[in-house]
Amino acid sequence: MVALGPWLPLAWLLSAAGALPRPQPGPRDEVLAAALRRLREVFDIEELPPDVLPRKKPPQFMVDLFNKVADANGITRAPGLLQGDVVRSFEDRVHVDRYHFYFDISAMEKGEQMLKAEFRVFKLKRTRVSRPADTKHFCRVEVYELLESGSEPHKKHLIASRLLSLYTEGWEVFNVTQTVSKWVGNSSSNHGFLITTTHVFNSRTEHNLVKFAKSQDALQESRNALLVLFTNSNKRRSSSFVPSSTKPEMNPAETDASHALRETQITESSNESMSRRRRSAAVPSTASQVTTCHRRELYVDFRAIGWSGWIIYPSGYNAFYCRGTCLFPLGENLNATNHATVQSIVHTLKLSQDVSTPCCVPDELKSLNLLYFDDKENVVLKNYKDMVATRCGCH
Structure with a gap:
């Protein structure tokens, strides 16, 4: 069973210490476990190493290789530097x-x-040693x-x-x-x-x-x-992005797991300060004040997930995400596709009641590299494709 670490409710922690009877798993615990299973699928991990591994020193060759192919946050410096993934x-x-x-x-x-x-x-x-001059x-x-x-x-x-x-x-x-x-x-x-x-x-x-x-x-x-x-690794999936307007519907359990994961494991940092939010909330919104599609921070903390015991580098990474509107006219800075431009025109002119605005999505992604101990204490460097949004656009 996957350990939920810091996400367990206080009652679970007290029961583990013997202070309270151990409660039965609730719906939220099941959602968190499902979220962790999905996260393991993303990182292609069948069996998690023990929570606490002997922190032996990793081979310097592997550390040097990580630093060659990735920056301090694990983001790939340039594609093709690593032979295989x-x-x-x-x-x-x-x-x-x-x-x-x-x-x-x-x-x-x-x-x-x-x-x-x-x-x-x-x-x-x-x-x-002292030998005659003709010594080889x-x-x-x-x-x-x-x-x-x-x-x-x-x-x-x-x-x-x-x-x-x-x-x-x-x-x-x-x-x-x-x-x-x-x-x-x-x-x-x-x-x-x-x-x-x-x-x-x-x-x-x-x-x-x-x-x-x-x-x-x-x-x-x-x-x-x-x-x-x-x-x-032949298990690596192609992860082409599917805009939300064409995405298949998720069942309620998957939806809850996604929200739980986002709320508990990932720290979202907004570019706007709290004071700016308050000011914008006090002023009536107009079309010019609507936030257009842009990239925002989305930090994944491996310590919060409970994976820091076996991941060597990095301790976390900024995945980023895209948020905002794609209203007509779509400026050049929105990296809009021709299809998105046509869709925004049809939506604006109300030529069809079923057509929504284009979606603000990542249109450029970079890979992430992890250096970690496997369950036999071997050191592994693995490259994961399409893990960091580097640019957003209207699609």
Whole structure:
């Protein structure tokens, strides 16, 4: 059951503490639960993570990626910066073997389309040792897919190979798309990766001279190995706007849920001050004083919803909404369509009794990005289309 957090009536909170008998859910509680279910559908969330997750530090790569594709409010900076609409990061689950890496990718949703998979591992700097001048400063690093678990020597398949300097450190990124795609199709084939390093000195092969940051290294926590998947979610719906004049009627429960959600979860901020409202209320309204179609603030606060325990960035966002009249004549600043112009003329001349004025609706929308923990504490970056109204118009 979805927790209603701060929206629960006082009686519910007291009953939870044992002060009162627990009341039965009322109509408003059902409406709020329905509103939350609809909100989960919008954000494409099947199961909510626990209300309070261990607030471990998210991988810096994921934070940097969020900041690259979105501003501080999560609004997309420019379309096309993100490959796919979902980026999932999985941390290494092997804490003993320094050269074995395993990632549990079971949190991937059914139907997600794999685009690219990256194995990201941080190579530590090797301490320089005194050797003859002809010592080679490079070693060969090879990444293998393990074909079975719990056996020595390992059965493995070579994925990638490259030369690396012994005396530098930094992130190494390997493309493992083909291998991970196989794991997605057959989870039992996932036994992880094995890294080997070899260095030839005086015709003598030395193994495992290079170390990689592992999760057991407390000082190297920010350098833990990652498996990063770039995917497309096939669940994303096309959300073309339907003007209110042509919108299908909602049943009463849906209508109540929408109003409850708007009243309790979302803070509406008007551009006009209270004093201005009072003055305008005292003056008889005329056609010139009617507020024309414009954009107003509509802030969605994830703390109020009870989602701040697992959403990393942002803490909320301004979705904006459109409000106002579309009376004839429609000025250029109203971004009116030709159809809306004709409709406003027909309405003004009363050529048809059934024709209303055009609707003030968003005619330009931007996407929103969320960085969050899933229910297995993996960090996910997801892009949601058509979430922020950036311009209003008469349609």
